[in-house]
Amino acid sequence: MNPSQRLSLHIPEPPARPGEEPDYSAMRIPPAGGLERPPVDAAATALHGYADALIRVLDDSGAACGEWAPQIDPQTLRDGLRAMMLTRIFDDRMLRMQRQGKTSFYVKSTGEEAVAxxxxxxxxxxxxxxxxxxxxxxxxxxxxxxxxMMCQVFNNTRDRLKGRQLPIMYSVREKGFFSISGNLGTQYPQAVGWAMASAMKGDTRIAASWVGEGTTAEPDFHHALTFASVYQAPVVLNVVNNQYAISSFQGFAGGERATFAARAIGYGIPGMRVDGNDFLAVYAVTRWAAERARRNCGPTLIELFTYRADAHSTSDDPTAYRPSSEGARWPLGDPIERLKQHLVGLGQWSEAQHTGLAAELDAKVKADLKEAESYGTLSTPPDSPRSMFEDVFKDVPPHLVRQRQEMGY
Amino acid sequence: MSTMNMIQAINSALDVMLDRDDDVVIFGEDVGYFGGVFRCTAGLQKKYGKTRVFDTPIAEGGILGTAIGMGVYGLRPVAEIQFADYIYPAFDQLVSEAARLRYRSGGEFWAPITVRAPCGGGIFGGQTHSQSPEGVFTHVCGLKTVMPSNPYDAKGLLIAAIEDDDPVIFFEPKRIYNGPFDGHHDKPLVPWARHPQGEVPDGHYRVELGKAAIARPGSEVTVLAYGTMVHVCLAAVEESGIDGEVIDLRSLLPIDIDSIVESVKKTGRCVIVHEATRTSGFGAELSAQVQEHCFYHLEAPIQRVTGWDTPYPHAFEWEYFPGPQRVTRALTAVMEG
Structure with a gap:
């Protein structure tokens, strides 16, 4: 047998492991402002190029460039900056709560604040x-x-989910925020179904859903794209490519061969790839996709190219599988710093204002935390386990009544 | 009142609900223009339009995933899985999502979906068109599982299922779509037109979930069955000369345990019959509950007659299918025991 003909299996390997220098040499970063903003009713077939590109608005100096630069008034930008900063401070504070044993689990979104x-x-x-x-x-x-949100994380007496869900698996109906499952990707076809229903009823509201790049390997990702395409559902489907599914780099989801946005092409859906750390670009592309959906022009898949700057969760230790300096060296920077730089450049923000706001938000989170803790933490759970038999069904059936009585309630 | 077979009764239930409630939508593989491979949705798209009754891609997980999303929006989706054997790709959406959504969201969200799925054997369907997976679903907290045995119940139970605010798995024993097959495969099938339960009201009525029916009163042994097996058991009781009380469960979850206990306490004997495989089948649950509630009334060990613990074999349809002879042997054994 000729050894050159022997088969060999490819096992993807990330560019760098702990102890090695972070390596971003393979990453192509086009200049900000270089791409056209197509009309929202453009044919999906005319948009293939966007799946391989990277829509960027903010350049290295923080200036907004090109056709994708959205018209947003400075106050809205400041509100956006505030929400990102609040998210980060909230995350940092809740991580400490987990470390202090006041809850079992937490998931931060550090570095990805611009996405949400x-x-x-x-x-x-x-x-x-x-x-x-x-x-x-x-x-x-x-x-x-x-x-x-804190009461849910603490599973305390004010936890609206009655102590049933793992921390951070929020559900807030009045904010149009669907119950987080924890099973990956199940919400994707559900969002498509919701959007189909909205279209069936002649409503004007659209749906949006989020998965990580790792979840694009799940069947529900493909179910969602198939149904969204077939029925032209008014939905914005987002893939947050933060480079990692726990320890598995995006190569194990297929990212070595094609972008995640490119998966949309086979479904006849626009696949738009955007710098996920660029608040203005994320806003602009999402707005474009939402407008497209609202005009009955169908779904869009957006790949938000970003970096998970912290651990997957409090149960994870990323120093075991990636260089610790990788995040700091991420070529697309930090979303909060970049929006701050932009606002400062516009003359709409200052270092002093920024420091002041950070202190104000920190005080707010601390005060809120004090209130939330006054309702209890995981070590002092909700009053009666009687409620654990409710909501399995709309009405408690006889067999569950018997089991509740067996438990002593 | 009209004479209907089970397909027509199901079609009538869907027709009634589409007419009564604008939020009812029906979809699945081949259910739209064509009207379903078993014709249960025939004519409905023409009558109610393509956004109320429509075809889907061949992706069961997608069908039920989108159904849940529609349910969350506020619709009452009725999804067809073409054969119960094909429900497994949608298992995660049923078990992890539909079943637990109300619970995990503290009652904020729910998905009032009905999943119709033809099930069961006796049609030479082989191992991919003959399965009875009901026991898999009764093990999942948060799902209701229903299986009718006749046209009257099929329509009333399906209407109740669609109107129910919890997810309901509605299994349709396809062997009795056209008549009450009693397991005597060598004899001509009696059509529903010559059976009292083939008389079906034209309008809206409900058969409540969680209520069993006594298909035949008797004094010597309680026979627990559902779906096709109700008719097999009725035949076996007649042929054996043993005065069996045949209980048609109709709804497996919630289960009408009170009717079961009342009957077993009266007869002191119990035979459990289902087509599904035996180990960890729904009969195991029934047997456990009868033992828990009726131990001191039992005169003999509980007998189970079920499909064998093998995949459903094509060539050995009638060796596999639990027919009246096997039920008769169990009735005899439980009387001797």
């Missing part, structure tokens, strides 16, 4: 959100009570 916050700003308040577990910024951007 800019997208919430780009969508209408009535639009229905089907998030994964790292889009707490959606709730914060929609002005939801931090105390309410």
């Amino acid at each position: 916050v800019a997208q919430a700003f780009a969508l209408d308040d009535g639009d229905m959100l089907f998030p994964s577990y790292r889009q707490q910024g959606l709730l914060i951007a929609r002005g939801h009570s931090l105390v309410d």
Whole structure:
């Protein structure tokens, strides 16, 4: 046998491991402002190039460039900056709560704040959100009570989910924020179904959903794209490519061969790839996709190219599988710093204002935390386990009544 | 009142609900223009339009995933899985999502979906068109599981399922779509037109979920069955000369345990019959509950007659299918025991 003909299996390997220098040499970063903004009713076939590109608005100096630069008034930008900063401070504080044993688990969104916050700003308040577990910024951007979120994380007496869910698996109906599952990707076809229903009823609201790049390997990702394409559902489907699924770099989801946005092409859906750390670009692309959906021009898949700057969760230790300096060297920077730089450049923000706001938000989170803790933490759970038999069905059936009585309630 | 077979009764239930409630939508593989491979949705798209009754891609996970999303929006989706054997790709959406949504969201969200799926054997369908997976679903908290045995119940139970605010898996024993097949495969099938339960009201009525029916009163042994097996058991009781009380469960979850207990306490004997495989089948649950509630009334060990613990074999349809002879042997054994 000729050894050159022997088969060999390819096992993807990330560019760098712990102890090695971060390596971004293979990453292509086009200049900001270089891409046209197509009309929202453009044919999907005319948009193939966007799946391989990277839509960027903010350049290295923080200036907004090109056709994608959205028209946003400075106050809205400051609101966006505030929501991103609040999300980060909230995350940092809740991580400490977990470390202090006041809850079992936490998931931060550090480095990815622009994804949730800019997208919430780009969508209408009535639009229905089907998030994964790292889009707490959606709730914060929609002005939801931090105390309410904290009470869920603590599973305390004010936990609206009655102690049933793992921390951060929020559900906030009045904010159009769908119950987070924890099973990956299940919300994707559900969002498509919701959007189909909205279209069937002649409604004006659209749906949006989020998965990580790792979840694009799940069947539900493909179910969602198939159904969204077939019925031209008014939905914005987002892939947050933060480079990692726990320890597995994006190559194990197929990222070595094609972009995640490119998966849309086979479905006849526009696949738009955007710098996920660029608030303005994320806002602009989401706005474009939402407008397209609202005009009955169908779904869009957006790949938000970003970096998970912290651990997957409090149960994870990223120093075991990636260089610790990788995040700091991410070529697309930090979303908060970049928007701050932009606002400062516009003369609409200053270092002093920034420091002042950070202190104000820190004080707010601390005060909210004090209130939330006054309702208890995981070590002092909700009053009666009687409620664990409720909501399995709309009405408690006889066999569950018997089991509840057996438990002594 | 009209004479209907089970297909027509199901069609009538869907027709009634589409007419009564604008939020009812029906979809699945081949259900739209064509009207379904078993014709259960025939004529409905023409009558109610393409956004109320429509075809889907061949992706069961997508069908039920989108159904849940529509339910969350506020619709009452009725999704067809073409054969129960094909429900497994949608298992995650049922078990992890539909079943637990109300619970995990603290009652904020729910998905009032009905999943119709033809099930069961006796049609030479082989291992991909003959399965009875009901026991898999009764093990999932948050799902209701229903299986009718006749046209009257099929329509009333399906209407109740669609109107229910919880997810309901509605299994349709396809062997009795056209008549009450009693397992005597060598004899001509009696059509529903010559059966009292083939008389079906034209309008709206409900058969409540969680209520069993006594298909035949008796004094010597309680026979628990559902779906096709109700008719097999009725035949076996007649042929054996043993005065069996045949209980048609109709709804497996919630289960009408009170009717079961009342009957077993009266007869002191119990035979459980289902087509599904035996180990960890729904009969195991029934047997456990009868033992828990009726132990001191039992005169003999509980007998189970079920499909064998093998995949459904094509060539050995009638060796596999639990027919009246096997039920008769169990009735005899439980009387001797």
